[in-house]
Amino acid sequence: MTLSGLIALIIFFAAIFASLKGWISQKLFPMQVALLLASAIIIITGLALGEKINPSQIITGTFLHPITATIAGFILAGALKSAGAFEAASGWIQKLQNSFLGVPFAVIVLINIPTLLAMPCGRVWVSPLIPVALTLGFELARKSEDKRMPVIIISGLVINAAASCGPSLIGGIGLIGEGMGRYPSGSFSDHMQFAIMFMTSFAMILSKYLYNETVSERMYDLQSIGEKQEPLEHGAFSLVLFISVIVGTIIIKPAMPVQTILIITTFLIMIIAGLGFDDLVRGIILHPLTAMISGFIAAGTLSMFGGFDVLVYVLGYISEHTPLGYVGVSILLVYLPVFLPLPCGRIIAVSLIPGVLMFGEHVAQMAGSIRIQEVMIVCFILSGAASCGPSPLGGIGSIGEGRLRLKSSTGRFLSLSIFMAVPIAGFSVGVLGLSAETLSKGFLIEAVITGLISGLVTNFLTVKKIFHPGGLIGGLIVSLLMLVL
Amino acid sequence: MKDIIKKINAALFAFIVFYLGFIGFRAFSSGYPFSLICYNCKSCDSVCVIGIDPQGFMAASIVDDPDIYVYVTNYRIYAGEAEKLDPDMIIQTHDRKLSISKALRDGTVTRDSEVITYKMKARHAANICIECAACERVCPVKLPILDVVKGLKNKESGAGK
Amino acid sequence: MMSNKYINYFFIILLITLIIHFGRKAYTEFFPGEYPMVVATAKLEFTAGENELNLKLSGTTKNGNIIIYAYGPDGNFYGMLKPVKDLSIKVRKGDNADFMVQIYGREIGKISFMKKMDRYIRKVDMYDLIIEARKHEWNYGVQNCLYPVCTRCTDGCKSVVSIERLPMIMSVMDNGEIMPVFRKGGCPRCGKCIVWCPSGVIQKETQPWER
Numbered sequence: 001m002t003l004s005g006l007i008a009l010i011i012f013f014a015a016i017f018a019s020l021k022g023w024i025s026q027k028l029f030p031m032q033v034a035l036l037l038a039s040a041i042i043i044i045t046g047l048a049l050g051e052k053i054n055p056s057q058i059i060t061g062t063f064l065h066p067i068t069a070t071i072a073g074f075i076l077a078g079a080l081k082s083a084g085a086f087e088a089a090s091g092w093i094q095k096l097q098n099s100f101l102g103v104p105f106a107v108i109v110l111i112n113i114p115t116l117l118a119m120p121c122g123r124v125w126v127s128p129l130i131p132v133a134l135t136l137g138f139e140l141a142r143k144s145e146d147k148r149m150p151v152i153i154i155s156g157l158v159i160n161a162a163a164s165c166g167p168s169l170i171g172g173i174g175l176i177g178e179g180m181g182r183y184p185s186g187s188f189s190d191h192m193q194f195a196i197m198f199m200t201s202f203a204m205i206l207s208k209y210l211y212n213e214t215v216s217e218r219m220y221d222l223q224s225i226g227e228k229q230e231p232l233e234h235g236a237f238s239l240v241l242f243i244s245v246i247v248g249t250i251i252i253k254p255a256m257p258v259q260t261i262l263i264i265t266t267f268l269i270m271i272i273a274g275l276g277f278d279d280l281v282r283g284i285i286l287h288p289l290t291a292m293i294s295g296f297i298a299a300g301t302l303s304m305f306g307g308f309d310v311l312v313y314v315l316g317y318i319s320e321h322t323p324l325g326y327v328g329v330s331i332l333l334v335y336l337p338v339f340l341p342l343p344c345g346r347i348i349a350v351s352l353i354p355g356v357l358m359f360g361e362h363v364a365q366m367a368g369s370i371r372i373q374e375v376m377i378v379c380f381i382l383s384g385a386a387s388c389g390p391s392p393l394g395g396i397g398s399i400g401e402g403r404l405r406l407k408s409s410t411g412r413f414l415s416l417s418i419f420m421a422v423p424i425a426g427f428s429v430g431v432l433g434l435s436a437e438t439l440s441k442g443f444l445i446e447a448v449i450t451g452l453i454s455g456l457v458t459n460f461l462t463v464k465k466i467f468h469p470g471g472l473i474g475g476l477i478v479s480l481l482m483l484v485l
Numbered sequence: 486m487k488d489i490i491k492k493i494n495a496a497l498f499a500f501i502v503f504y505l506g507f508i509g510f511r512a513f514s515s516g517y518p519f520s521l522i523c524y525n526c527k528s529c530d531s532v533c534v535i536g537i538d539p540q541g542f543m544a545a546s547i548v549d550d551p552d553i554y555v556y557v558t559n560y561r562i563y564a565g566e567a568e569k570l571d572p573d574m575i576i577q578t579h580d581r582k583l584s585i586s587k588a589l590r591d592g593t594v595t596r597d598s599e600v601i602t603y604k605m606k607a608r609h610a611a612n613i614c615i616e617c618a619a620c621e622r623v624c625p626v627k628l629p630i631l632d633v634v635k636g637l638k639n640k641e642s643g644a645g646k
Numbered sequence: 647m648m649s650n651k652y653i654n655y656f657f658i659i660l661l662i663t664l665i666i667h668f669g670r671k672a673y674t675e676f677f678p679g680e681y682p683m684v685v686a687t688a689k690l691e692f693t694a695g696e697n698e699l700n701l702k703l704s705g706t707t708k709n710g711n712i713i714i715y716a717y718g719p720d721g722n723f724y725g726m727l728k729p730v731k732d733l734s735i736k737v738r739k740g741d742n743a744d745f746m747v748q749i750y751g752r753e754i755g756k757i758s759f760m761k762k763m764d765r766y767i768r769k770v771d772m773y774d775l776i777i778e779a780r781k782h783e784w785n786y787g788v789q790n791c792l793y794p795v796c797t798r799c800t801d802g803c804k805s806v807v808s809i810e811r812l813p814m815i816m817s818v819m820d821n822g823e824i825m826p827v828f829r830k831g832g833c834p835r836c837g838k839c840i841v842w843c844p845s846g847v848i849q850k851e852t853q854p855w856e857r
Binding site for chain 3: 513516517518519530534535536556558559560561562563566599615616617618619629631632635636
């Protein structure tokens with residue numbers, strides 16, 4: 001443990017905490033600026049203490065993969081929007097609603113798409129799906145006269161998308177945990193996906209009963225104007241192309257970066273719909289990108305001075321000298337990313353994986369079961385992945401709040417849904433263990449239970465008929481597809 | 486917002502954009518631009534018996550610096566040799582992780598003791614890599630990791646490619 | 647007919663691709679067109695001390711590392727990678743095995759690594775195992791070939807020759823070590839195994855290097 005590491009840790013947490021509490025006004029110094037200034041102070045302090053600085057070591061803390069995937073996703077979303085794919089999707093949703101499967105089927109499939117076809121960053125799906133979810137939400141609000149429907153649908157979509165980078169087999173956080181912990185590749189994915197389905201249901205229920213703000217009337221008028229627009233010529237084709245490419249990528253897993261695939265799809269849509277570069281720009285949201293990059297810079301600086309090693313040391317000290325013990329501190333450690341929600345879960349999650357493995361080993365020795373370590377690492381990664389949802393500092397939740405023009409934050413109940421769902425992933429790992437072979441009886445039972453419960457919740461929230469076939473069939477289809485894909 | 490605050494904010498946001506461009510430029514100048522594609526999935530890390538994190542080699546080529554520290558968690562080396570290579574090399578001993586120079590100073594290990602490494606510079610890790618290519622086989626985007634390893638071997642400190 | 651702007655985009659992408667292609671440093675290897683020769687492991691002299699085993703080799707290895715192995719009561723091969731200093735290796739109490747290989751006669755089965763990042767999944771003390779192996783006359787010793795850590799010779803072979811009749815295969819020897827075995831018929835003399843072997847076990851038939 002070094003003095004510079006301790007000071008770096010204090011400055012880092014102070015900057016985050018002050019930004020979260022509003023002591024550093026976001027109107028004066030947004031999160032990005034606060035993190036960069038904190039990094040600068042850490043570096044100056046380190047130099048003053050005689051530490052050696054290697055700027056390259058800071059840069060190695062920056063994960064380019066989620067950043068470039070998000071940029072590619074935003075560009076593709078811009079192309080899809082300009083080509084009219086979202087209007088086409090709204091039309092399909094309308095037709096689906098009028099079928100016997102009805103609204104619950106449409107809702108459960110839509111909000112679980114980000115986890116079903118998991119991308120390295122949830123924002124890749126949030127950009128194209130939010131407009132469709134908004135249409136569905138407003139439609140439901142008109143039918144059911146429940147003005148919270150848009151918030152309910154968007155909350156479900158947002159938390160599902162936020163957590164989806166955990167189980168993603170295309171460079172998700174789960175793969176990092178599997179690699180560093182030497183677990184079978186792909187063994188974390190199903191446990192996390194099923195827990196995320198529960199997380200989504202919890203978020204929707206909590207938003208219905210705990211969130212008081214409703215969407216303003218003006219938003220309904222704006223949405224109506226949007227819906228009255230004529231669908232563009234190439235919208236449906238662009239949408240089919242997009243879905244086929246994503247599904248194909250998930251199934252085939254080509255030896256080609258997902259960013260390249262998304263960009264090629266973008267160019268194809270540009271050619272088909274006659275778009276220019278200006279049309280792509282409308283999909284780009286700079287705030288989450290800059291928030292992620294500044295977070296990575298801060299984490300890289302902290303890592304260079306051994307700040308994360310100090311954190312693990314401090315947690316170890318607390319474990320041995322307080323009544324919390326290793327079990328209590330392990331629980332705190334698993335939920336640490338949710339206590340300090342940053343714009344990207346990787347910022348803290350990846351740096352602390354060695355610490356989690358170490359704590360997991362201690363607790364496993366005490367409990368006499370090696371599975372404890374597996375439970376801890378899966379739970380930690382899930383909470384890290386989902387933590388960007390409720391983050392008020394450029395998290396995915398704020399995209400939804402912005403689109404709905406909500407004044408109060410949805411962060412509290414999104415965090416609560418994470419708290420409730422993470423133990424489900426732990427329970428799943430504890431009972432079924434980690435294995436790359438997921439087409440087993442245990443996983444099949446878990447998929448059926450998860451699908452049915454999610455379906456029941458969706459039925460209740462959307463049409464108030466718990467046993468409506470739409471939700472149940474939709475839930476089963478989604479959960480079984482998660483098992484297979 | 487006051488004018489000066491606006492300027493500070495704008496400058497720092499511009500710095501963030503510049504930072505991203507700088508990373509891309511360094512990756513190109515290292516001669517291994519494909520390192521930008523790395524998923525950072527650690528699939529390579531899980532198959533190396535020596536405990537090298539091959540993603541560290543990709544990181545070294547992104548920043549074009551062979552002196553960044555990468556995980557090497559299962560390589561046995563004599564303490565004297567480790568200190569000669571790099572006094573700041575991090576080793577594991579008695580459940581602690583500390584630099585080899587500190588371990589020798591404290592008397593935790595002697596020069597003839599065998600220690601297990603934890604972190605070392607990328608160019609040293611490249612020298613101990615036996616080029617079994619297990620990491621290349623599992624890479625989801627089939628990055629030519631060994632090209633980077635061979636480039637890093639016997640590299641002088643601080644020299645560009 | 648595509649509009650001019652798409653043709654411009656195409657040329658920009660082509661230019662960037664060409665810059666990457668020519669700017670990229672690719673490593674070129676030269677392979678000798680010769681038959682390989684498998685060199686036996688250096689001879690070993692064994693001394694047991696208190697909580698320490700000293701193993702003296704008759705020759706060094708190309709990369710300064712060697713595999714120490716011992717068979718367990720389950721008939722499996724346990725090994726660890728060790729540095730060689732002044733032709734000697736020390737195995738101390740607390741040195742845990744790095745990997746385990748299931749052995750079925752001369753056939754090699756599943757390989758499992760025993761370490762998870764910096765923590766052991768399963769600890770098998772090599773000092774204790776070697777003492778047990780000596781007592782029960784199970785196989786133990788050193789192995790220059792770094793299998794299963796390295797499989798480059800067979801990988802090189804597979805990249806050139808059809809898999810049904812590989813000239814270079816891994817096999818379990820009488821003394822329990824796992825070494826490559828060369829079968830001359832069908833070898834195209836590509837030389838990949840010679841260049842890629844990091845331990846010097848496979849060398850040029852015409853010009854072996856001195857240990």
